[in-house]
Amino acid sequence: MQILVSFLVAASALAACADRADVDPKTHDGTLVFLTPAEHLTRASIALRGMRPAIADLQAVDADPGALPAIVDRYLDEPAFGETIKELHNASLLLRVEQNLFTLPAVGTLTGITGAQMIGSLFDEPLRLIEDIVMNDRPYREIVTADYTMADGIVSTIWGLPHTGAPGQWERTQWTDGRGAAGVLASTVLYHRWRSNGFNYQRGRANQISRAFLCHDFLHADIVVDTSIDLSDPDAVSNAVVENKSCAGCHQTLDPLASYLFPFRNQLNPGQITSYPVEFYSADRIDQWKFTNKRPPLFFGQEAAGLAGLGQAIANDPRFARCTATRFAAFFTEVPEDQLDGAWVARLQDVLVTTDSAKKLARAIVLSDEFRVSHDTDAAKAEGVVGALKTRPEQLSRMLADLTGFTWYATSTAKIRQDMEIGTSNLLASDFVGFRVLAGGIDSYFVTEPVHTTNATSSLVAKTAAAQAANFVVDHDATAPAAERTLFVAAAVSASDEPTVRAQLAHLHARIYGELVEPDSPEVTETYALFRDALAAPNATPRRAWKLTLTAMLGDFRSLYY
16 A cells, blocks of 8 residues: 555656756757756756755746756766766676675775775776766776876785775776776676686686677677577687687687786685685686687777776777767666667767767756656646656765765674674665665676666655654754754744644755745645644654654655656
C-alpha cells in the first residue's frame, strides 16, 4: 500500500509539473512541454552538483530566466561538480568496487587503516585525475594524455609514488617507471580492477579501454562465432584468432590494442602482499606480445608508440569526442545512450572538439532544450520522453547533507579480511554495509547499470534516509541559535500556530521542492494538513510533528525526482 501511495503521489506531481511548464509550439508539433525556468534550474543544479538550488537562485531565475546560464557557470566551479564528474566517469570505467578480490591488505605502513579508507583511496586515483583535469578546465583530452596522476598517502604507499603532503591530501604526482604520459591509461589500479586471466592476453583490458573511451565494444560486434574451436587449447585459439574469419574480424584490431598492455601484471593476489610498494608495471614485459598473441601494438591499424602514443591516438580519434558527448548526455538526462538524438549528440561533439572542455560540454547539455524537457502531451510520443529524473544514491546523499546537514554514516567492525575492518562508510555510497545498489546505484562489478525508476528497495532506502535526516535536522535546529539553524529559518521547531507554521512550510517547499509558493498557497495548505494531523496525535509535540512532516517531504516524489 505504501508503494502504491508513492506512485499516486508521483502521478499527481507530474500532473502539477505539466500545469506549470511552458510549451514550445515549434517542437513536436507543439506537443512537447518544457520545464519552467525555476524547474530547469533545479534540474541543472541536481544534475551538476547533486544538490538543490538555493532559494536566492530560484528567485533570481524566476524574476529573470536569463540569469540561469550565469548560475550554471557558478555551479560548474563548485567542488560538488567534481564529485559528479567522478561518478559520471565511474559509470563507464567501473572502478569503485568493494570486493575482497581487489581490496589490498593493511600491512606495513598501512597497518591500521580500514577497508573504507583503502577502497576510498585505491580506486579513486584515476577518477581524481579526471576530476583535477575537468575542474581546472584543462583540455579534456588529457584524461588519456596527462603526464601525471593523483595520489594521497595510501595510493602513494601502495604504488611507490612521490607524495609530500599530509596522508589524507590528494596531490599531483608522477609515475617513475617510464610508462609514459597516458593519463588514466597509465593508472595501475585500472589494470588491477580489470585483470587479465590465463590466456586472455590483455584482451579484456583492451576491450574495456575501447568500450570506455571510444564506445566501441568488441563483445557487441555482429559476428557469427565458430563453435567448433576448442577454447581449452591455447594453440587452437592462437591459430583461430589469425586464420579463422569469424575470429579474425575482431582480433585483428583487438589483439594489437592489447599488445600495449603487457608491461602490466596480469593480476595481483592481495593475499600474497606482505609489504608496499607493489611492483605492477615492468618495461621488461613490453615485448610479451611476441610470445603470446604475436601481434605488434597498433591502434586500429595505426602505428602509435607506447602508452603515450596510444593515449594520443585515442584523443585524436573522432570516436573519443563522440563517445564523451554520448556518455555525458546519457548521464545527465538518464536517457539510454542508444536512444539519444543523434543530431543533438553531434552538436555536443562539436562543442567538445571546439573547446576541449568538459565544463563547456556539461554547460551545453544542461542549457539545451533536450535537457529541459518535461513531458509530451501526445500520448504516443510521450512514451519516448524522460521527463522526471531520479536522484542517484550519491546525489541523494549530497542533497540530504546540503538540506539538513545529515550524512548517513555507519561504522562496522566486521572484517573485510583478517587484517582489516570495514570502518566508517557512507551508506548511500557503499555496498559492504550500505545500500548503494538497493537505492538504484551500481557496485561497478555485479551491478553495472543504474536503475532510474522507483522500486521496492529504492523506496525503502529513500524513506529511511528521509526519516534519519528529518530526525537529525529537527533535533539540531531545536537547540541551535537562530543564525545557525539549517532548515528552520522562518520558525522555531517549537512553533505550532498556523501562520508561523505556514511561513516555515513555504520555506521548506522552496528549499526541498524548488517551489516558490506563498504561505496560503494550495501546496502549503496540503502540507499544513499533514503537520496539523501529526500535531493532533496523542502525546504529540511540535518537534515530533515537524519530524513527521519533514520525513514525508524529504521522501516525496518531488524531492526524489527532478
